[in-house]
Amino acid sequence: MAAPLERQFLGDANLNDVTTIAAQLSKRSVGICAESDCIPMGRMRCGECGVIAGFSEQTDMAVSRRLFDLGFAEGTQVQFVRRAPLRDPLMFRIGSSQMLLRAEEANRILVRID
Amino acid sequence: MSCHDDSSSAATLAGMRRIALLGNPNAGKSTLFNALSGLNAKVANYPGVTVSKTIGSLKVAGHNLLLEDLPGCYSLEAISPDEQVVADTLDIGSVDRPDGLLVVMDATSLERSLGLLAQAQQLGLPIMAVLTFSDELLRRSGSLDPVRLASAVGVPVMSVTQGNRVQLDELKHALTKLDNWSVPVIPPPADDGPHLRSWIASVLDAAGYQPPADDQRTQRIDSILLHPVVGTVIFILTMIVFFQVIFIVAAPLQDAIETFFGWLAGLVRAKIGIDWLAALIADGVIGGAGSVLVFLPQIGLLFAMIALLESTGYMSRVAFLMDRVMGYIGLEGRAFVAMLSSLACAVPGIMSTRTLPSSRDRIATMMTAPLMTCSARLPVYTILIAMLVPQDARVGFLGLQGLVMFGMYLLGAAGTMAAAWVFKRLLGGKGPALPFYMEMPSYRLPKLGEIVRAIWEACAGFVRRVGGIILVLSMAMWALLSLPLISSEQMVSAGVDVADEVAVATYQIDHSAAAAVGKAVQPVFEPLGFDWRITVGLIGAMGAREVFVATLGQISSAEDPENPGVDLGQMVWLSGPHEGEPLFTAPATVALLVYFAFALQCTSTIAILRKESGSWKWPLIAFGYMTALAWITAFIAKLVVGAVIG
Numbered sequence: 001m002a003a004p005l006e007r008q009f010l011g012d013a014n015l016n017d018v019t020t021i022a023a024q025l026s027k028r029s030v031g032i033c034a035e036s037d038c039i040p041m042g043r044m045r046c047g048e049c050g051v052i053a054g055f056s057e058q059t060d061m062a063v064s065r066r067l068f069d070l071g072f073a074e075g076t077q078v079q080f081v082r083r084a085p086l087r088d089p090l091m092f093r094i095g096s097s098q099m100l101l102r103a104e105e106a107n108r109i110l111v112r113i114d
Numbered sequence: 115m116s117c118h119d120d121s122s123s124a125a126t127l128a129g130m131r132r133i134a135l136l137g138n139p140n141a142g143k144s145t146l147f148n149a150l151s152g153l154n155a156k157v158a159n160y161p162g163v164t165v166s167k168t169i170g171s172l173k174v175a176g177h178n179l180l181l182e183d184l185p186g187c188y189s190l191e192a193i194s195p196d197e198q199v200v201a202d203t204l205d206i207g208s209v210d211r212p213d214g215l216l217v218v219m220d221a222t223s224l225e226r227s228l229g230l231l232a233q234a235q236q237l238g239l240p241i242m243a244v245l246t247f248s249d250e251l252l253r254r255s256g257s258l259d260p261v262r263l264a265s266a267v268g269v270p271v272m273s274v275t276q277g278n279r280v281q282l283d284e285l286k287h288a289l290t291k292l293d294n295w296s297v298p299v300i301p302p303p304a305d306d307g308p309h310l311r312s313w314i315a316s317v318l319d320a321a322g323y324q325p326p327a328d329d330q331r332t333q334r335i336d337s338i339l340l341h342p343v344v345g346t347v348i349f350i351l352t353m354i355v356f357f358q359v360i361f362i363v364a365a366p367l368q369d370a371i372e373t374f375f376g377w378l379a380g381l382v383r384a385k386i387g388i389d390w391l392a393a394l395i396a397d398g399v400i401g402g403a404g405s406v407l408v409f410l411p412q413i414g415l416l417f418a419m420i421a422l423l424e425s426t427g428y429m430s431r432v433a434f435l436m437d438r439v440m441g442y443i444g445l446e447g448r449a450f451v452a453m454l455s456s457l458a459c460a461v462p463g464i465m466s467t468r469t470l471p472s473s474r475d476r477i478a479t480m481m482t483a484p485l486m487t488c489s490a491r492l493p494v495y496t497i498l499i500a501m502l503v504p505q506d507a508r509v510g511f512l513g514l515q516g517l518v519m520f521g522m523y524l525l526g527a528a529g530t531m532a533a534a535w536v537f538k539r540l541l542g543g544k545g546p547a548l549p550f551y552m553e554m555p556s557y558r559l560p561k562l563g564e565i566v567r568a569i570w571e572a573c574a575g576f577v578r579r580v581g582g583i584i585l586v587l588s589m590a591m592w593a594l595l596s597l598p599l600i601s602s603e604q605m606v607s608a609g610v611d612v613a614d615e616v617a618v619a620t621y622q623i624d625h626s627a628a629a630a631v632g633k634a635v636q637p638v639f640e641p642l643g644f645d646w647r648i649t650v651g652l653i654g655a656m657g658a659r660e661v662f663v664a665t666l667g668q669i670s671s672a673e674d675p676e677n678p679g680v681d682l683g684q685m686v687w688l689s690g691p692h693e694g695e696p697l698f699t700a701p702a703t704v705a706l707l708v709y710f711a712f713a714l715q716c717t718s719t720i721a722i723l724r725k726e727s728g729s730w731k732w733p734l735i736a737f738g739y740m741t742a743l744a745w746i747t748a749f750i751a752k753l754v755v756g757a758v759i760g
Contacts, residue, residue: 021237022201025191030307062193063549069189070551071226073311085342086438089447089550096254096326097223098554100434100447105549 030064031074032057033110041072042090042106044080050111052076064108071095072109130171132180132210133289134203136234137218138227139186140555142246144168146218146274147183149282150289177290182212185468188226190233194470204237214240214292221251221258221273222326228314231267232302240295242288245273250556254326263321268298332427332556339431349435352428357523360415367411375404390599394592402588402664403581406493409660413489413576414569416458421568425560433552443531444538446470446550449479453530456486457523458572460719464726478537480726481736484719485533485712487526490659494710495522497663501682502703525711529743583657583717588664591654594628595668623647623669624688642709642748643702645687655715662710700759705752713744 033054044050054074055064071094072078079093089102137143151170168183184200192201203210217234219227234241245260264271272288274281302317303309339345379396386392423429432454433447440450448470456463463483470476487495499518507514600622602612610621623629631653632646639649647669655662670682685697714720714737723733 020206021190021204021233022192024236025189025233028191028306062191065191066189066193066549066551068307069191069226069229071223071229073307075311082336082340084340084434084438085346086435088438088441089434089552091340091434091554093328095223095225096256096328097226100437100550100552100554102437102441102550105551 026062026065028065028068030055030061030068033074035110038110038112040107041078041080041092041101041109041111042103044111044113046080046082048113049077049079050113052078053110053112056108056110058108063105067101067105067109070099071097072099078109078111130178130180131214131292132182132212133214133216133292134182134184134212135216135218136184136200136204136230137186138188138220138223138230138553140553141186141218141220141227142276143186143218144183145276146216146244146246147181149274149276150286151181172286172289174286174290179289182210188230190230194468194472204234204239206238212239214242214289214295216289217241217243219243219245221245221248222254222256224258224323224325225314225318228267228317229310231269232310232313235267235269235298235301240292240297241269242292242295243267243269243271244285245271246275248273249275251326254329255324256326257322257324259322263317263323264296266317266320267302268296270295329556332554335557336431336554339428340434345431345435349432352423356419357520359419360412364411364415368408371408371410372404375400375407379404390596393596394589397668398589398592399585401667402592402661403585406584406588406660406664407577409489409493410573410576412492413458414573416489417572418565418569420455420458421565422560425558425564427555427557430552430554434554437550443535445475445479445534446472447552449475449534452479452483453486453527456483456488456530459488459490460484460486460716461722464719464722467726474538474541477541477727477732478534480723481537481732481739482530482533484714484716484736484740485526485530487523487711488716490716491522491526491710493660493663494655495519495707497666497682498698498703498707498710501698502700502707522707522711525708529712533739533743584660584664587654587657587661588668591628591650591661591665592668594631595623595626595650595665597627598625600625620688641752642705642745643699643752644706645690645692645697647685647688648697648702648706652709652715655710657715657717659710659715701752701756704755705748708751709744709748711744712740712747714740 031054033056035053038053039050040056041050041052052072052074055061055067058064076094081091081093081098083090087103089100090106092099092101092106135143135147147168147170151172170181170183172179172181182203184203185197187197187200189197190201190204192198202208203212204215205211215234215237217227217231219231231241231243243264245258245263248258248260251258260271260273270288272281272285274285302313339348379400382396382400383392386395420429423432429451433451435447436450437447440446449467452463452466452470454463455466460483463486464480467476467479467483470479496519499515499522503514503518505513505515509517605612605618605621608621611617628650629646632650635653636644636646636649639652644652651662651665651669654665666682670685682698687693687695687697720733720737723736724730727733
């Protein structure tokens with residue numbers, strides 16, 4: 001009973017018109033970080049811990065909102081656990097779960113190293 | 115697969131309250147659903163395995179309730195097909211909108227679950243929260259007070275740990291009283307990031323939440339299984355063992371099945387006096403079904419291994435290790451899991467693409483997964499490779515037959531990768547950029563029941579296929595090959611020696627209805643070196659690949675009924691410019707192998723493509739491109755092998 005794929009090809013704008021709850025949630029704001037003492041999360045060293053400072057400013061904030069929903073929220077402690085043998089993706093410990101992100105997405109998140 | 119009912123028809127059952135289960139992937143939602151409804155939805159440890167809406171019913175204290183297991187999701191802001199199902203169902207205008215919502219929250223990752231609960235509380239539905247894995251939270255020295263959590267979030271909270279009947283019964287009774295579920299005075303904020311975070315923090319604080327310590331066991335195992343060197347070696351060894359088990363362990367079982375059906379056919383021939391009826395039952399029914407059922411052990415083992423990898427949590431690690439490789443062709447790690455499942459059968463492979471958040475990735479994976487060497491190709495490959503390579507031929511200590519078989523698997527994988535790359539390019543353009551994210555589940559001991567269920571479902575599904583489409587097709591092929599019946603007088607007048615059984619059978623088959631069809635279509639396959647009999651086999655195999663084996667068996671036994679196991683390699687061209695020349699030459703056999711590697715000969719795959727993509731467009735494109743690819747590559751293979759042999 002998946003939604004017909006044709007609809008999904010229409011892209012973000014139409015997708016959000018489909019349901020009211022989704023439309024409402026797509027207007028959320030997540031913290032943008034413009035401070036200079038932060039590094040992109042993908043540049044952390046193996047085993048290093050940090051605190052999430054916010055998201056880098058992007059035109060497409062849907063991805064950032066999803067990362068937020070996954071638990072990558074401002075003020076949360078994050079640890080870089082390991083890199084896949086072929087360099088990507090990266091494994092992070094956030095809260096008590098382990099999450100895989102590719103470097104591209106991880107770099108949208110800015111962290112402050114303790 | 116059989117348990118995924120059509121929800122819209124079930125929804126129309128009048129007078130029943132509907133309760134939907136919502137939760138993160140891997141939160142124990144499907145397990146809870148099975149425990150409540152007693153209906154066996156598939157449970158596995160791979161995130162996002164609940165890819166279909168699953169409906170069950172529950173009768174408690176005179177109340178009938180409909181339960182719906184929604185796909186796992188991290189947010190109600192839908193970006194994948196799975197999440198779209200959830201958002202559509204819960205939308206205010208939805209006809210399927212439930213009367214109440216059970217939000218399943220994993221106690222070991224409560225923060226994230228609370229985010230989803232906050233979103234769900236915007237829906238205006240009665241809500242109850244169910245805490246799962248509380249035992250795991252305690253084991254990892256965390257703590258939580260469900261009563262204080264309930265007063266903090268404003269909705270009832272019940273804790274249900276797996277296997278606890280008392281808690282389950284309490285939950286069942288609570289479900290009937292959904293009109294009395296408490297509602298918070300002020301719903302939590304969900305429209306703003308920072309406000310939501312402070313709400314979650316205050317709830318966690320009020321509930322006395324102590325987050326669990328890190329899962330030491332999983333970390334220790336991961337440090338080995340995901341080690342850059344050791345982990346890679348273990349992964350390769352796992353893949354090798356995976357295939358070795360399927361071929362080596364299955365062999366004696368397959369021999370036993372073969373012997374049994376041979377004995378059964380012999381019995382029928384001896385006991386039934388009427389020649390044509392004996393032939394119909396022995397060759398058409400028993401021969402047709404037996405030549406296909408012989409692959410039951412391999413299919414059972416294949417699904418057992420996939421279930422084992424999924425339920426231990428290693429399948430997610432496979433996605434982690436292979437993500438980059440899939441990245442080269444524009445896909446992601448979960449697409450590899452879909453491809454791996456397609457080694458069993460493209461149907462579950464295509465179904466598992468629902469875990470892919472990007473619709474482009476999903477189409478590219480769906481359209482190319484049927485190129486992976488599925489178990490239906492095995493019977494065909496086994497017979498063709500046996501004709502191509504002598505059984506005792508070896509390279510070093512490895513059997514050459516096994517190596518060629520391995521080569522066919524590589525060919526299928528390479529074809530899949532190349533085609534996926536092309537599809538991703540063709541589908542390109544600037545769409546929404548979807549992130550790749552995946553949660554690593556903790557390692558869990560595999561549950562025997564889940565593996566047995568996976569084997570049972572796969573085998574039962576296969577037997578239904580054999581009983582349905584394959585048996586019908588192979589009997590139809592038998593009829594086409596045997597009709598019209600030709601009398602002895604006609605044969606005599608055609609100059610056939612009626613005392614020579616082989617000559618009679620050959621004459622009969624050469625003048626059958628199948629021959630007429632085969633000869634009409636044969637010019638299409640002439641350049642590949644196929645005669646009309648192979649063409650008839652290919653036509654029969656359009657519905658299901660396994661039918662090819664049954665058809666060849668019928669043709670060869672017709673040529674030499676005294677020796678039904680006769681080597682197909684002795685068949686020669688019956689007419690035309692090649693008359694008398696061997697039919698299964700090395701170039702023609704290789705061409706046939708390559709044709710089967712790439713052609714889409716499977717009604718089930720076409721049907722699932724139609725269902726999953728929502729239109730006939732994609733199955734038609736798949737059929738078109740795969741048939742063209744098969745013909746062209748088979749033609750090239752024939753020319754190359756011909757040139758090499760000289």
